[in-house]
Structures are given as structure tokens and as C-alpha cells.
Amino acid sequence: MKTKLYTIVKSIVKTGLFFYSKKITVHFKAPLPKDGAILFTANHPNGLLDPLLIATRVPMPLHFLVQAGVFKNPRIARYLSYLGMMPIFRIRDGLKSLAKNEAIFEQCEEILANRGAILIFPEGSHHRNRTVRTLSKGFTRILFRALEKNPTKKIYVVPVGITYQQSAAFPSKSAVHFGTPIVANTYYNAEISNANIQALKREVSEQLKTLSVHIPNDEHYDSAVASLVAAQTDFTAVTDVNKIIATRKFPAVAKKRFAWETPLWYLIVINSILPYLLWRKVYKKIKEIEFVDTFRFSINLLLFPLFYSIQSTLIGYFFTPLLGVLYFCLSCGSIALFTRCARTLPQ
DSSP, X not given: XXXXXXXXXXXXXXXXXXXXXXXXXXXXXXXXXXXXXXXXXXXXXXXXXXXXXXXXXSSSOOEEEEEGGGGOSHHHHHHHHHTXXXXXXXXXXXXXXXXXXXXXXXXXXXXXXXXXXXXXXXTSSOOOSSSXXXXXXXXXXXXXXXXXXXXXXXXXXXXXXEEESSTTOBSEEEEEEEOOOEEGGGGOOSSOOHHHHHHHHHHHHHHHXXXXXXXXXXXXXXXXXXXXXXXXXXXXXXXXXXXXXXXXXXOOOOOOOOOTTHHHHHHHHHHTHHHHHHXXXXXXXXXXXXXXXXXXXXXXXXXXXXXXXXXXXXXXXXXXXHHHHHHHHHHHXXXXXXXXXXXXXXX
């Protein structure tokens, strides 16, 4: 049941991302390992869209460690567990809640022992800054506990870098770069030292800094971002952008182009007025900008197909079924055309 539901939801989400995204660039530095378990470790710039981008680009089912707050509703918690999501508790959830992580760690150990795959965000929280932050040692704890119980099992760490052209903006343009697999067993011994932990964290961090756009968070950060934005830099060209940052040879300011697609945008809004108005209402209540894409994508995925289906049915009923089908195809096609051709719109 869980596998079937996961497969169905994955297909729906992947289709939704096709209409939502201007472009998704995916690159693998090396093939994903097939002879052991995998712990994917990714940077976290953009809420729920980050795990969705990764999950829809790998062949195996993924288990996710996500903030415990989304599991407060029992019905939602049950549904999320079917999709492979597991709650992770932090200090701000209360000291007593931290004890619940023990059961989650045991669950992770079992998944890795059975050559499963887990996705974790070792930065510990989401943040849209274009900087790879200090990694927590939580993922090393999961790895070394699993190896302590099953030292002969092979476990790989695969760093994943996620970069957005402009997070929280539409249409979405992103790059997902999978790094070189790291054999976690080489860092493990019976007496785990802090040196082992730091060495593994350092290797993962260094890979993430090349797999995503990394601008050091120093006194030059704001000016570097401003220069790249003014030049209309394609941030999803990760390697090229990191070279610019390293040499500090920023391109010239680019001229603004004519937005020919604006009339198409207004046509889409008029044709989708009810879900669009609902989105604007929800948008005003979003407190963290990192969750803008999460809510907008969810609303697009659920309401737009439903709204177009209802309108198509009414057109087919009052006119002809063929006209209803044609309307549905044109409505979906106009969104696909806009997301492929349009600039990223500001909020």
C-alpha cells in the first residue's frame, strides 16, 4: 500500500513540477550506488520544494526527515508516514520531545540496514541565502549508529546541491546536482572519535559548496549577490557562477528585456481566477518566505487541475465534449508555455 501510494504521488508531483517549473537541471557526478544503502545530504534553501525535487529525480523510494511540526494533526501524520516522511524533533519543540527522536533514529537504522534511502538536510533548517551553512552532526549520528549495529553493511553518503534562480518566485527555475558517493564505512571504527565525525562533515560540506552556488557569508556577500542579480546571472549554471564568485570577476549589468509574455499571464489569471484569488489570500498569511513555493506549488497542484476539469465539464455539457477537451488542453498548455518562456516574476 505504501509503495503504491508513494509511486502514484511521485508521478503526480513530477507532472506538477513540469507545469510549475521553467526548467529543472539535473546532473549526476557519478551513478547512484546499487550495492548499499544511501543517505542523501542536501542543502535546504526552499522549504518542501527541496525534497520534492530530489525525490522525483531518483529511482528509489525516499524516506524524509522533516520538521515535527507538520505531524501535529494525526490524520496528516498518518498520510505523511505513508509517503515515507518521518518527524525529527528539535530543541525548540521542547526538551521532552527530543526523546522521541530515539525511535526515529532506530527507524532510520532499520531502513539503512535494508539498503533503503533516506534524505536529510544537515544544515538543520531552511534558509534562502546562497551559502552552504555549518552542518550539524545529526546525520553522522544516524550513520554511525547504523554501522555499529551492522558493520558489514555498506552505506553511502550522496551530497545533493540545490540551487534556485530565485526561490519563492514564479516560474521556478532550479538545478539539482548529485555529488560523488562517499563510503561512510571508511569513516567508521569501533571507537568513533570526533575526528571521524568532523572529517565526514567536512567532505560533505566541501562537495555541497561545489554542487550548489556558494557565496561565503562575509562582508562581501550582499555586494556579490547584487552584482550577480544586476547581470541577470543564471544561478542554475552552478559551476560557472562559483567560478565568478571565486575570481570576483562579475559580468556587466544586463539590459532589461521586453516582457512579451505579460498578456499571456493576465489571460491565465482571468482563466484561473478562483484558484488565483485563493492563492493570493494564502500568500498574505505565509510568515516565512521559504514556504512561499511550498504553498503555491501545493495550490497549483490541487486546485488548478480541479478548476480546469470543472470548467471543461461545463463547456462539454453546454456545448460539445470535444470543445471541453480542447479547452482543458489549451488551459494546461498556456501554463506550460508561460513557465517555459517567461521571466521569473517577483512577488
